[in-house]
Amino acid sequence: MAAQRATNNAAQGKICQFKLVLLGESAVGKSSLVLRFVKGQFHEYQESTIGAAFLTQTVCLQDTTVKFEIWDTAGQERYHSLAPMYYRGAQAAIVVYDITNQDTFARAKTWVRELQRQASPNIVIALAGNKADLANKRMVDHEEAAAYSEENGLLFMETSAKTAMHVNEIFLAIAEKLPKNEGGTNRPRPEVDITQSNPPGGSKGCCSSH
């Protein structure tokens, strides 16, 4: 179920890499979304994330191969201060909430606001209403979230890491929307630019609370 991996033959044309960060309240399913996207797996008892986790995945569009460098951050508010080090320099962000929990939606909105203010101006933001499989416990209206996304120019999908619904789709939609000539680099081999992938300001407080 994992997104198609790029084949090595260069028939695909150009290769772009993008740094993508996942943000959102704890336990909304950020790690689960990444795990589904990258490995096609789902763990009911996905352990909580401390600090941040890093994974990569490549998707193929019509004429380009997009390599995502994904930073999956810790959701606990206490780790908030770490977030800038991950979203600074990111070309894309997925802000995740849990459709069965209204508070997580409110938290998602604050993340969007913070990104709009402090992340790079061209950042592509997607809003993911996760745990869509739990429709009978829904607390956040699809329409409400869709309207909010519309207003703020966000990509929006309701996803389920459990059933894989819209997981690849949301990443693909982001890949489509990313500008292929400026943000991503067009290089023969997908190699990492340290200055980009390494969270800038690594010296900045790792766990400070402000």
Added chain:
Amino acid sequence: MFRTKILLCYRYVSKIGMDTVRLGCMTFVTTAVPHDKCGSNGLPVTPNSVKVLGLAQELISLRHENVCRYIDFKTTKHNRIFAVSEYYTTTLHKMIKNHETFHRDWNSVCVNVSMGVFKGLSYLHEQGLVHHCLEPKSIYITKEDNPKLGNFGLHHITDGGSLVDCPIGNPKYHAPEHVLHIYSKDLAIANIKSDVWSSAIVILELINKSFLWEDKGLQTIVSKILELTSCQSAQSVLEVLQANFQKQSFLDDISQSMRCLLESCLSPIPENRLMPAEILNDKNIFKTTQNDNSENIKSLFSFKSLPAETDMQIQPIEDLDLQELWHLWKLAGGDLLSSVFNSDTTTPSVRMLPFFITNLGGVHGLQYSPEDLFDAHITVLPMEAIENRLATAVDNPDMFYPLLENKTNVDKEHATSKLPLLIRENDFEYQVYRLALFRRLLIGYPYLHDLLWKEARIDIPVLLRGLIWAGLLNVQGDVEEEYMHIDKDTPKLADRQIAVDVPRCHQYNAILSSPVAHEKLKRVLKAWLFSHPHLSYWQGLDSLCAVFVHLNFNDEPTAYKSMSHFIDKYLYNFFLKDNSAIIQEYLVVFAHLVSFHDPLLSCHMNEIGFIPDLYAIPWFLTMFAHVFPLHKIVHLWDTLLLGNSSFPLCIGVAILQQVREQLLLSDFNECILLFSDLPEVNIDNVVQKSIQIFCHTPKSSTFRVHAQHESNSQQRTMSYYSDDYNVSPQNELSLKPIPLADLKEEVCCRISADDLIQLTELGGIVNSKTPAKNSKSVKPRIAVIDIRQPDEFAHGAIPEGKNFPYSSSKSVESCLQYINQLKPKVVVVVGNCTSRFDRPFASKLLKAGTKGVCVLFGGIEILKPVGILTIPSL
């Protein structure tokens, strides 16, 4: 008191009869839950077998002379539960059946059994339990004629029967009000009063030496019981019952006092029945009620001394605690599953195929196999293997009764202690010896504290790990009292975070995934948060806490206190609301330590920007509890607990070194990917390596400003690597706190002047605390590289110093040559505290792959007032 608690665990070293003590196992199947269902939190519904497992743990800690012990609970696939318990061959049922063979005063037998039953019930009641399965078959009689209640846990572990499909207990002994409710599946009414009724029926059968309604079918029995509700008084209930015995006994046959007792139990109205404790107060019957405490106290101190050569009749098996017996039973090759299911009861596999399976996993058309039906039968576990193996222990009393204070051969080591840990843990004879030894050491805690440390350095037996760790962590005092008074209930802000973290924490472990475990984990976390108001909940604390809860599952106070001490020692202030200064310093010191032991790896990682901040926070914040599975954590911590507060840093270096080849070949992405799925790490190797690393690190090099500087543990001279620079007294030559920004400027470890003096034996300060110096042979070769200008050097230098002036271009090269010849373990670069050329110089050495590089903190200046500098002879 903590010490008393340890004693308590051994208070009931069971008295095992020659041929009566056994381990028995009962098994049943819990109700399956639908595969496609989710709980309220969106997680899959916990299997009922796992719920049972969680509920059951509490029973393991119950101890009373009239209650059988539960030893262990296991679950397998297919929702099956195995309950291992103490077992005796004689039941009350057998006794009644074969009453002719008992040549005893039946009246006193009745009194004795009644007393035992009520004492047992009263104890269960105190523990908040209901027996619910009381019948002659579930009452055992030990060879000392002591009645013991068995099977009492079913009601509790099945959550009142709701986790199994079938009704539990024998209806014949159920109270009428209970029978009434059985069909409405309303089990909430089962309470101690129905147990009192059941015990009266049992006693009545005992008095009559025969069974009530023996030839009646279930339906008749039920209607007979229901008819009893029409009786107006307990007396008439008793009359009716008595008339129902086949032998046509009469009420008058029963002594007046016994009749009173039965009447107080058989009232049709539950409220009117007496409580077990009240019944026991009836001096007319139980006049000889002696204080059973006195006996316990006696057994507390009655340590079996070694039998004299002449009366060699050691019965090792009798001296084992049942928990130990069970553990050793498994080590001796015991196989629970095959012992319980002997092959002839299994269903042919064809009959285990369902008719169809839905794509959601629902199974249909499966016949109930006899194995799935509820059956209170207890299988006796075969003891031949363990008995035979233990018989050899008789030949070697040292093994079973190890002496703690032995002047002659103090360090006589057990041959097995050299073998790999896994082999040791599964070696029967070795474990017999270790268990016996640690049992004694724990009884002597805290007085035998030092000996406990010494033995723990060899290994720690699985069975006693919780208590041994508590001992190593210096847990003392009335922990229970303290824990009891901590507010664990008031809602707090961290609650939501804890609530979402706990169901994700070490859930591959069956016990930890049970609802009971979740509650415990939450309680202990909340207790810790409440008692440490300046600290707060960080994700990851759950993983840490889970280790202690799992280990002390039936002892939350010890789990709580062990965790508190652990955090104070290893994670001091890590859980402050703003912990960035603490973590940052920790990571910088860690990076320096990596450069000290593996300069090439360190250079590579710095080059690609793979900094500890990106991978090591979960390591240290949870002391690896978030990154490894439990079975690895316990082995790692067995050693960690013996080290000082800097030891975890060495573990970090050891882990890096284990994957160093991969890291050296990898770019940033690959490196970080490697650590997001930590590869198979061999913990045994990490442990060995980290000890080596520790012993080769000058202790001042791991100095941290934010470490805890006063230790709450008594000074131990026992463990050479438990000595801690962070808690040693400071003087003008010690490392001084410097701002974090300055610390980050450093390229490698720092060494303090006092440490240097000790290592080079310059100052003649003999009470060296450097681990590496403790034994003469391990004293590391040390190179002192003085990089100042030759004229400065000529004016006074450290006696062992060699001058390689920084300004000269050839210096580094010739210095490397010098180092190559000398092969020192520690290379101290000495410069000026103002120019700090020692930094670039050291970093060149690192790039060249020189191990053991550090700079002298404070430069040469710090040594000037001490007067140990000499004019070097050229």
